């Protein structure tokens with residue numbers, strides 16, 4: 018099947034967000050190094066595969082210029098342009114939750130988007146750092162004059178060992194060419210006892226099971242690795258993290274495509290009255306569409 022998708026030059030017709038022919042590369046499983054994979058489905062030209070060894074779901078072949086596109090693409094998903102006072106209040110409450118880790122007073126956000134969270138952390142008196150490649154996001158970060166910015170891909174950021182109390186990787190890991198390398202770097206950069214806070218979409222969620230390849234978070238253009246509770250746990254354990262807490266939340270049947278210009282009519286509303294109940298129930302299970310993870314670097 019895979020051979021039918023790729024012509025002789027290793028080029029493939031993909032949606033970007035118009036149909037174009039692009040140069041691609043085949044990749045092996047980032048989590049365990051396995052070459053063998055099973056194609057689950059093809060979406061917008063991109064084969065979504067499952068590693069036959071560890072179960073990681075990833076896009077292969079993927080765009081050769083994936084990283085280059087991350088510099089200019091994907092700005093539509095960076096979060097709200099403005100926050101309401103209620104949202105600001107919630108944000109400050111979330112920031113207060115990392116206070117117990119505060120020893121060296123250093124916080125780093127990898128892929129901070131519009132930088133709302135980073136700004137709130139700076140406001141709470143932390144020394145703030147950011148790793149960011151997206152040109153637009155970098156202009157947002159300029160507003161936060163005090164933040165130290167590393168304008169390099171997450172796979173390449175360099176920091177002293179044992180340097181940070183908390184590192185955040187929020188809705189970023191699904192874009193990375195090598196989550197394994199990034200998580201290894203994070204592990205090294207955290208102080209013993211430091212906290213990694215991570216979130217990503219959950220491939221094993223109820224909304225994914227119901228929507229299949231139409232699930233709104235799937236697009237091979239920039240979501241190239243899809244984790245679930247099992248694979249994210251393996252990634253963090255392999256890197257040396259302990260006390261790994263994985264929760265999930267949220268559910269919807271929206272089938273909106275990732276590219277806003279190709280939006281489909283909204284999904285079923287039959288479940289709407291039960292939505293709150295569902296959200297709350299999913300919070301207690303592993304079937305919500307967002308994975309929320311906390312992991313600790315063990316004390317030496």
Ligand SMILES: [Zn+2]
Nearest residue numbers: 046049068071
């Ligand atoms: Zn694997």
